[in-house]
Amino acid sequence: MISISKLLHGLDAAGDRLRYDAESGAEQIRERKQQRPVVVWNATKRCNLSCAHCYAGADTGRAPGELSTAEAKGMLDELADYGVPVVLFSGGEPLVREDLPELVGHADDVGLRPVLSTNGTLLTSERVRELRDAGLAYAGVSVDGSRETNDAFRGREGAFDAAVAGIEACLDAGLKTGLRYTVTRDTVDDIPEVVDLLTDVGVDRFCFYHLSYGGRGVPEVDLTPARRREAVAELVELTRDYHEAGAGIETLLVGNYCDAAYLVEHAREAFGPERAERVRRYLERNGGDPAGERVADIDYQGAVHATQFWQSYALGNVRDRPFGAIWDDESNPLLRRLRDRPDTLDEQCRDCAYADLCRGGSRLRALAVTGDLAAPDPQCYLTPTERGEGVDEPSAAD
Numbered sequence: 001m002i003s004i005s006k007l008l009h010g011l012d013a014a015g016d017r018l019r020y021d022a023e024s025g026a027e028q029i030r031e032r033k034q035q036r037p038v039v040v041w042n043a044t045k046r047c048n049l050s051c052a053h054c055y056a057g058a059d060t061g062r063a064p065g066e067l068s069t070a071e072a073k074g075m076l077d078e079l080a081d082y083g084v085p086v087v088l089f090s091g092g093e094p095l096v097r098e099d100l101p102e103l104v105g106h107a108d109d110v111g112l113r114p115v116l117s118t119n120g121t122l123l124t125s126e127r128v129r130e131l132r133d134a135g136l137a138y139a140g141v142s143v144d145g146s147r148e149t150n151d152a153f154r155g156r157e158g159a160f161d162a163a164v165a166g167i168e169a170c171l172d173a174g175l176k177t178g179l180r181y182t183v184t185r186d187t188v189d190d191i192p193e194v195v196d197l198l199t200d201v202g203v204d205r206f207c208f209y210h211l212s213y214g215g216r217g218v219p220e221v222d223l224t225p226a227r228r229r230e231a232v233a234e235l236v237e238l239t240r241d242y243h244e245a246g247a248g249i250e251t252l253l254v255g256n257y258c259d260a261a262y263l264v265e266h267a268r269e270a271f272g273p274e275r276a277e278r279v280r281r282y283l284e285r286n287g288g289d290p291a292g293e294r295v296a297d298i299d300y301q302g303a304v305h306a307t308q309f310w311q312s313y314a315l316g317n318v319r320d321r322p323f324g325a326i327w328d329d330e331s332n333p334l335l336r337r338l339r340d341r342p343d344t345l346d347e348q349c350r351d352c353a354y355a356d357l358c359r360g361g362s363r364l365r366a367l368a369v370t371g372d373l374a375a376p377d378p379q380c381y382l383t384p385t386e387r388g389e390g391v392d393e394p395s396a397a398d
Helices: 004-009 069-082 100-109 125-134 147-154 159-172 188-201 225-244 258-271 273-286 323-327 333-339 363-370
Strands: 038-042 086-090 113-118 138-142 177-183 205-210 250-254 295-298 303-305
Touching: 004 225, 004 250, 004 258, 004 273, 038 069, 069 100, 069 323, 086 100, 100 113, 100 125, 125 159, 138 159, 147 159, 159 177, 159 188, 177 188, 188 205, 188 225, 225 250, 225 258, 258 273, 295 323, 303 323
Parallel strands: 038 086, 038 295, 086 113, 113 138, 138 177, 177 205, 205 250
Antiparallel strands: 295 303
């Protein structure tokens, strides 16, 4: 995650370098690299909605092989023993699991920081209080556009209003809550409207996700690189406008580390070279794309993945080996290539002026579009000059 607010508007605020991202547990502005991964657990494949971009390919029916309550507790014990800082309960829709409060409580008891990713439609006041009392630290609620856009995107009329009601229930209970918003060609135009609405509701944290290709999230619904750059620029301007108006909202970009380079370039233009260099140093410590290193995924059947989006490739299964043994096994060719970046990237990425900040971006997107794990991320929107290649040439994406 890359915080626009912290990097461009709060760099000198007291305690910034010690502040932790409430959703991932990773410092937004850090002094050293995170040592153990945040683990996303897809607690179930079931979901009450059918979202157009769902990387898990969730369905209304229960899939076979779901980890039992006892198995899930054993997995959580292993994660705690390994030193995992945060477990993110995801899905499908994790709230369809009746034992979710019990599992959240167990995670909290063994020293894991439990956070939640949800579509929000099942967050009644009673469920929120139950989860809060069990130790839930944060709820990230997905809203992807205005009422009409969101309901079409999520496949159910009324999903928008139910999600907003869920957010209000969280805020009323004193549970820290933020927005999760996936930016696609169908949702990008609604961002200012949704931020305005939810700021009025009381939300002050907005996470904007670039689309990762997996499940129903396919390249055909994605933005062009040119439109993506425009969208990031719009978010930078939106953040500035809110901060200048005295509203201290947190806006974060997730899933495309080309954004890190863009923020350095923006800081240079807006604030000068000294500020740009400071932003760059902080982003270097953040470590670039985290797949296979600072983030991991365990699916509902116990299979371990390099990220929650990379469901097509399993590194192992916690039913067979402890998570730590799987994660430390660098004989796995995918883990080895992810951890050896940028050396394992193609020449364009290796030679890029921002290779240390980005590390080639998403290897999953590169593989999905080109069939080549070393190819450039198709979502990269930097110009040749920004990449350090000399004079700009017209981009095919333009």
